[in-house]
Amino acid sequence: MPRALLTDGERDAIRGDEMDESTRSSHRSRIRKKLNERMGEDADLLRRHEPELFNLLHEQVCEKVYDQRIAELEARIDELEGRLDEG
Structure with a gap:
C-alpha cells in the first residue's frame, strides 16, 4: 500500500x-x-x-478532525442536558 x-x-x-x-x-x-x-x-x-489537491489535503486532515470534535461536543452537550433534566 x-x-x-x-x-x-x-x-x-x-x-x-x-x-x-x-x-x-x-x-x-x-x-x-x-x-x-x-x-x-x-x-x-x-x-x-495545485489548489484542488490542497483542498483534498485540507479535507482529509482538518475537516475530519473538526467533524469528529463536533460529534464529541454534541455527545457531551446531550449528556449535560440529560443531567440538567434529571436535576
Whole structure:
C-alpha cells in the first residue's frame, strides 16, 4: 500500500506495537522532523500550484478532525442536558 505521511514502521510505533524503545524513539523523531520541516512547505506548495489537491489535503486532515470534535461536543452537550433534566 502506498504511504501518505507515515511509513509502516512509524505507524507501528505510534500504535504502540511491540518494538524496543530506541526504535520507537527513532520513528517518533523522524515523524517530528517531517512535520516540522516539510509538512508546511508541502502544503504551501499544493496550495499555490495545485489548489484542488490542497483542498483534498485540507479535507482529509482538518475537516475530519473538526467533524469528529463536533460529534464529541454534541455527545457531551446531550449528556449535560440529560443531567440538567434529571436535576
